[in-house]
Amino acid sequence: MIVATLKEIDEIRKMIDRYDSVLVVGCDSCVAECAAGGSRETMLLASALKLSYMKDHQNPTITEAVLDRQCVDDFIDQIANQVPDHEAILSLGCGAGVQALARVYRDKPVIPALNTLFIGETQSRGVWQENCLGCGNCKLGFFGAVCPVARCSKKLMNGPCGGSKGGRCEVHPEISCGWDLIIRRLDALGELDRLTEYVPPVDWSTSHSGGPRKVIREDQQP
Amino acid sequence: MVSIPCSGKIEAHHLLKTLAGGAQGVLILACAEKACQYLEGSSRSRKRVDYAREWLHKVGISAERLDFVRIPPMDRAALENLLREFIPKIQSLEVIPAIAKA
Structure with a gap:
């Protein structure tokens, strides 16, 4: 699987502060297994962003969505009705997922929320090991x-x-x-x-x- | 009061979503570590609350809004004492402004 980690929230905010509405899109495949971008992390990041903006007395619209796979068009199409209501997409997919979203939703900025690291395995709970360079x-x-x-x-x-x-x-x-x-x-x-x-x-x-x-x-x- | 089968079911995203949804604080009540019926639940929940507190720190919100306490089940007196301390502590913090849009 592809192993990734969440970026720091300050870095993400710098990239999305310019938008009034952001669709936060997770991916329930590889990056869910490595606890970086699945349903749980999507809810976590969306909630953290809301709290961060609330503290600053700002109210951007932050909506959550999760795809089974962010790198396959058949799945990407599932958010087609939500995308037009948002100025930008914040992707918790790997680098391939981010670029696939950008290819499909050409008129939307797509911002990565993860740092994609390597192909690896879950060695034990909470430990992911790189073992393939492709x-x-x-x-x-x-x-x-x-x-x-x-x-x-x-x-x-x-x-x-x-x-x-x-x-x-x-x-x-x-x-x-x-x-x-x-x-x-x-x-x-x-x-x-x-x-x-x-x-x-x-x-x-x-x-x-x-x-x-x-x-x-x-x-x-x- | 939200009842769950085991505090080990709680994860950081539940706690942050609760705060983002308007709660000003969350008090997590867990069983004693050695009394956990599911062996690891109580120790897991402690780690997860700590992780959620790290996130609050990152977004600049007081981590005191999340409190984790191990008390014996059904000990009403201990619970009342905890609430007597927790509620004024949360009320003394600056209110998290409500979000206007969904």
């Missing part, structure tokens, strides 16, 4: 399903750097050494021989380094 050329099969691109701070593909201590990365002791995880997992699986296979240098042209990517499937098109 490089477009998945090699997890070689590495015991631990990604050296995302989990090794130096993105090394052919073994550890030698700087880790006690399974912790030398870049920061809070980071687990990706290669320590890879080797321990393959050892536990009895598949250390995987590491004898040659892994060619990463072809970064399939990553964002090659510019914005697009997937087109004719079988999925109308």
Whole structure:
């Protein structure tokens, strides 16, 4: 899932203070799972904004709406009747959601309420871990399903750097050494021989380094 | 008075929405931590109230408007004493202006 965090309310207010009416739109997919932009957070932020304006003796109209997915037109269309009544949209979607809303509602300013961070997993309650960079050329099969691109701070593909201590990365002791995880997992699986296979240098042209990517499937098109 | 099965059901958005809806303060009554029938409910609610108080601080509203107290269930005398303290405390704070539009 996409992991994000809420921006500070002061930053959001600076962006929306110019509007008399704002539609606050949450997204009940990834950013709900990471407790940043789902139904709960939409109500929280909308209420916090109301309180903030009330304290300043201002009364902008702040309305809440939540979409199941903010990155799919079929869902985005569900707020079509609310959008015209507001000067701007404040999105609690990820960066993709913000841009999708802006594409659909061309005449409305769309302001992000989140900082979109990474593709990750819910590791435990309240802890989200980055574990995929979306490089477009998945090699997890070689590495015991631990990604050296995302989990090794130096993105090394052919073994550890030698700087880790006690399974912790030398870049920061809070980071687990990706290669320590890879080797321990393959050892536990009895598949250390995987590491004898040659892994060619990463072809970064399939990553964002090659510019914005697009997937087109004719079988999925109308 | 809003009754809920467990204080652990309360989340920050409930508390902020209540204040944004016109309440001047909210007193959250929870069971003692070790007496929680659901094991973690009372400790969870404490964290969530603290989180809501952080938000009030961010928007410049006194966090004293949210109070969290653990009292034994059905202890009317303790509740009356709490209210005697809480209500004047909230009344002493500057009133949050009402919002004019929905």
